[in-house]
Amino acid sequence: MNTSDYLAAADAACCASGTRLTALRRRVLELVLGYPGVVKAYQVLADLQAERGVVAPPTVYRALDYLAQQGMLHRVDALNGYIVCHHFECTHRALILACERCGKVTELSGDDAFAALSASASAAGFVPREQTLVLTGCCKECA
Amino acid sequence: MNTSDYLAAADAACCASGTRLTALRRRVLELVLGYPGVVKAYQVLADLQAERGVVAPPTVYRALDYLAQQGMLHRVDALNGYIVCHHFECTHRALILACERCGKVTELSGDDAFAALSASASAAGFVPREQTLVLTGCCKECA
DNA sequence: CGAAGCAATGTTATAGTATAACAATCTCGC
DNA sequence: GCGAGATTGTTATACTATAACATTGCTTCG
Known part of the structure; x- marks a missing residue:
């Protein structure tokens, strides 16, 4: 777009x-x-x-x-x-991948990952608010 | 302890x-x-x-x-x-649950959840650094 | 011992991030 | 037009973090 x-x-x-x-x-x-x-x-x-x-x-x-x-x-x-966010139409959880070397940022759908986290959190009686998850690390190009 | x-x-x-x-x-x-x-x-x-x-x-x-x-x-x-961190002896991923109302913070092992995220990230060729995950939301007591 | 070398801390200054509180202006429906 | 609520302007300040350099102190090796 x-x-x-x-x-x-x-x-x-x-x-x-x-x-x-x-x-x-x-x-x-x-x-x-x-x-x-x-x-x-x-x-x-x-x-x-x-x-x-x-x-x-x-x-x-x-x-x-x-x-x-x-x-x-x-x-x-x-x-x-x-x-x-390049798909703001749909409500969704974002999973942000931020490269520490080149600064590039990629966004994935985080729905699956968020489900996994929610499962852990629920076990503790915790209700997470909708939110963005961030992973810092090293991207494909910089590897 | x-x-x-x-x-x-x-x-x-x-x-x-x-x-x-x-x-x-x-x-x-x-x-x-x-x-x-x-x-x-x-x-x-x-x-x-x-x-x-x-x-x-x-x-x-x-x-x-x-x-x-x-x-x-x-x-x-x-x-x-x-x-x-109450278990610093073992290297591990932390999953932090932070209540937005009362400010209470709980720490879970985030190894499983981290595995799920890593899977998504790997698909994009991204290598996450070891890190802490945070979920903000509402804890059991404040629900 | 004593000095070299390195880790830790002190010190000063400043950069970077964010919000409170209140005033002024704009927009929209009536 | 006018009033209510949303938006923006304005001023001031709080909060978060680090750069850069000086000083102190530990340790190890001759």
Whole structure:
């Protein structure tokens, strides 16, 4: 899916959830899409500042939080960053593979793995919230 | 295992790895042991400052990093904190269950779950580094 | 012993990440 | 138009983490 199709789909998804993909949010999403892997909030902030002059951190964090909530982005705690989710239409668990050498990030469906974890957790009476799983390691190219 | 047994075992493990559980590291470990769940670096820093006057962040981070390396602590990225590992003798994968309401943290063996994830990752040619998995959610008591 | 070498800690400064709190503006339905 | 709620702006600050260099202390080997 190319960027403009993606944005159109994102727009539709936002409307469907009764929210709006505003100009700001859309621009933030575009910026994130422009990066190959994981994107930091302050990178986006710098980009916005370059375009618009003064922009404060909350502006960016709010947009990123919104996009993550809508499923277009995943927040990756282990990396203090965000990645684009390329199949936000379906609710799903993401399994993120982050290469420690080249920084490349791959997303798999984590549904199966999540099921395995949930089984362990359930045994302890624990109900996991839907979330992103992250594995750091070494990718195919860097091996 | 009580605290003093734990510390003795930790000491032995450190020696076995050719390193030393120095007074500072030992004290940091004790402080972490004194907390019920996840512990933040700056909590430990505050404790140390209360005891010794001026203490700077690197002092604490170095001790925590060391203890994590030795297996006595797990760093939990999603929570920006550390938890005590109660079976550091055996190399193992930890599966952390962190309750979002009460803050309680439980550690399970994550070997099985890790195997499931590794299988998915391997299909993509990805080699995961040994690491801690974290699930956030809601624990038995808070359900 | 004494000095070399290395590990550990101290110290200073700063980078990087994130949110609280309140004000201003915009959008949409009525 | 107007009011309610959502969105964005603005200011300030809290929290998390590390770089870089100085100092101390242990140990080992001649």
